[in-house]
Amino acid sequence: MKKILIQKDDIKARLWAKEAERLGLGELYPCPGSPMGLPFHFLKLILQDRKFSGVCFRYLNDYPSYLKSLVRLFTDFLTVVLAITFQKDVYWICHNVDKETNEFHPGLVALRRTVLKKVAQKIFVTDELLLQPAEKLLDVCVHRLRVITFGLESALDNNDSSKLSEIQAINNWVLNKKREDREARVGLWIGTLEEKKLVGLRKALELAQEAVAGDGSLYFVIVGPINAWLAKNAPQLLVQLQSCPNILFVGVALDVPASTWGELFDFIWKPLDDLSVSLTAFNSATARVPLFCEAGTFMGKYVEHYKIGYAVAFDKLSCTDVQQRLDCWSSEPCEHFLETHTWTRGARALFGS
Incomplete structure (x- = not known):
């Protein structure tokens, strides 16, 4: 059964995971906490000998602090290096085709996006209407692009x-x-x-x-x-x-x-x-x-x-x-x-x- 480590434990990741399990497609492991923890979750699965086939990046926002943004750059690069070393697939759900929601240091964000454009086996956009803009703006071949969708509201309640x-x-x-x-x-x-x-x-x-x-x-x-x-x-x-x-x-x-x-x-x-x-x-x-x-x-x-x-x-x-x-x-x-x-x-x- 295919297993994928995915950045961010939010309602979207949880509902994709729920459907994947229900349909017997595989297991999705959403990573809780900071996105800078992604390489450590990766290593944890390796050390626990839990078989998984790939890692999925999502949002590439950075931070007002230049130092913190540099750390994010390092942890993303480290995750990519680990994926290559352990022969895991790399995926990227490009929620924002043109730019990230928060770009305090555009040069660092652009560098991370460029790396993922180069190494990701599949790049997902969130609607068919985004395929053409993604092909042009990301400058990638259309055969590497896929469409991933959201769905109707679930009963999941995040209010305390x-x-x-x-x-x-x-x-x-x-x-x-x-x-x-x-x-x-x-x-x-x-x-x-x-x-x-x-x-x-x-x-x-x-x-x-x-x-x-x-x-x-x-x-x-x-x-x-x-x-x-x-x-x-x-x-x-x-x-x-x-x-x-x-x-x-x-x-x-x-x-x-x-x-x-x-x-x-x-x-x-x-x-x-x-x-x-x-x-x-x-x-x-x-x-x-x-x-x-x-x-x-x-x-x-x-x-x-x-x-x-x-x-x-x-x-x-x-x-x-x-x-x-x-x-x-x-x-x-x-x-x-x-x-x-x-x-x-x-x-x-x-x-x-």
Whole structure:
């Protein structure tokens, strides 16, 4: 049975592992903790004489500290050397085709990406729509590229009991708004924050303020560990988000179960400008609510192609535009999308089945 060591023990790795085991494809060993621990997990399996066939790299983010980024460079190189020495396959799931989410030292990140482009037997992208951009930007032969997919939300719960009160507070706020305003449409923004996502957050604030001024019944719930980042990089925006009556600002990391999104939210707000597929697309499709992305971006093309949301031009978008699109929304394409994009398909791709 094929066994693969994979970087990062997150929900994606766990669900691919679960499906691989269920189908008898093989075993996937997600590595917990820092990605710099990957070579040590590799050696541990070797010393335990646990047979495995390959190692799979994923995210190649680095750190603000140059020294820490150098250590990450060394541990990635060490893992590659170990794989070559012990004759293990090297795979790379290229979640972000054009660039990593966090690149504090682009030269070091580019070097690590170049090494993986050279040594990886298979490079995975997260949708067919990314095959052509990957072939061009990574400068690799298309026969080395594969497609690995995510799937619908699982029952896995990553919230600890201390956060249940925040989840309940969100439920209460949304339900109260919908009782007070029969025309209320509530959107969810959820995630972490970098400079590239600020434009989407600013547009959400603009729409909420427009609604407060009397031109619409639009509300937003903003969820994610973004307080510190905003306080440092955009303090005025933080104050405006916290003070807007049409926004519930929850500045902590929460896994709001996608199974509840359809009961609470009318749309999901997820502007991204890089060449990557967001797991949020699968959660919004699970909830049968549209995903709003920015026109001219890959995710805008993605949601329009699969008909699971809308690509909107921020400079022309108003509350009325959002409400009109919601009035025209049909969730039927979500069913087909989730039938063709599954954790099972992802596991089969990873194990070459």
